[in-house]
Amino acid sequence: MSVTYQFEYAERLRCAFIGAGGHSYRNVYPAFQYAPVELVAICDVDLDRAQTYARGFGAPTAYADHHAMLAAERPDAVFIVTSYTDSGDVQATALAEDCLRAGAHVWMEKPTAAGMTQLDRLQAVADETGLIVMTGLKKIFTPAIEKVAAILRDPAFGPASSIAVRYPQALPAPADRSDDVAMIGFLDHIFHPAAILTYLMGPVRRLSYEWEPRTGASVSSLLFESGAIGSLHLAAGSAPGAPLERVEVIGDGAHVVVDNGVRLTYYRRGVELPYGRSASFIANDEVAPLHWEPEFSLGQLYNKNLFYLGYVPEVVHFCESVLAGKPVQKGTLADVRMILDLYERYR
Structure with missing residues (x-):
């Protein structure tokens, strides 16, 4: 572009x-x-x-x-x-x-x-x-998530069967969830992981979750209208200096991972490593994983946060x-x- x-x-x-x-x-x-x-x-x-x-x-x-x-x-x-x-x-x-x-x-x-x-x-x-x-x-306009969406449209990936998203966000205690002021932080930040989930997988049909009261962390199980499943790990309590988020989508014999919003790896279909007989972990070039991430040495637009975010x-x-x-x-x-x-x- x-x-x-x-x-x-x-x-x-x-x-x-x-x-x-x-x-x-x-x-x-x-x-x-x-x-x-x-x-x-x-x-x-x-x-x-x-x-x-x-x-x-x-x-x-x-x-x-x-x-x-x-x-x-x-x-x-x-x-x-x-x-x-x-x-x-x-x-x-x-x-x-x-x-x-x-x-x-x-x-x-x-x-x-x-x-x-x-x-x-x-x-x-x-x-x-x-x-x-x-x-x-903004999350669905990032180069990484736009590339994931393109991969999901590729027949070689197969229909998306499941997704896992991790994002550091606390969910207030049940007694506080009817309080609009107490819910400001959750409302403000749920838009980020939810935008990724719904952009890549469509509407959610069913949601259930477990909640941890000390940090407010939660893990949700999702069923999408498409029939695909997913998880949303709201990882409150994670280290502030660590990468904030991770997205992983599974297709049919292939999957794609985005770490920290800028490291994208596509594990393509077709790798054959027979159990007990494979002497090398290196896949053939035509089906080997593809990996993208920006360099941060040059004064390029793509390594400005205004673009990759x-x-x-x-x-x-x-x-x-x-x-x-x-x-x-x-x-x-x-x-x-x-x-x-x-x-x-x-x-």
Whole structure:
């Protein structure tokens, strides 16, 4: 994939941004360097902070009120990266509705909503306005997971029969799961492994789990609508300095593994190592495992976290979809519905 720099696009979207926090400063605003974005305004409840971000990222105007910004700027699209209300609701849900009603397409950071009721309300506004709403499900835009999806579509892999995902996240105690504030951490992070599970394997039909009370770790057993099975190990208590996650998908005589988001190994079908008679573990070249991982010595785009974590690809997909007048293919409200379905089952 060849990357186009922002200034090389012949046409750019007039975009506004709601939110001036640390996450957006590190990961979303910088992604605009590689997307067809003309940043026209930044809004934050802290006007000084919005003005600082506007100077830093080249927006001519800053606002403290998003209604005023939408009325004055009439942006084509709005990016929203905000936090939670004091009651534990997702601020971005209502903000997205306001942007849609003002005629702007919306890219919003996960989580999209705090539950199905809020998602249904947002869906209704999106349907009414006919505008695009995309959620930043970065995991399914990473080069590694996109390659896994391509491998799963290859008949040589066979139908995906099972998946195992590990991700370090605690699940609160049962008595706390009806408390929206207590569930913020779980809601915020379940979007990552759940996005991978549902993107690669489809909707979940059945879920059961065991929960460990000291750390909040859990291990879940999943049955997908396809008939495939899976496990989700929410490995709370794991070492902070260790690789965070692992994904393994089994096909028919083949499987694929992603470690740490950047080390991908495809164990291909056709290896023959007869038990008791094989003197070498080296498989024939035509069926030997394939392995990919980036180097981190050169100043290449692929070894920037904005790319291998999926931030630039998801922002570019949103912008190019809006410019082309086409619906987004990933990060849709339908994708979010599958994730929130899992979240509400855990609750």
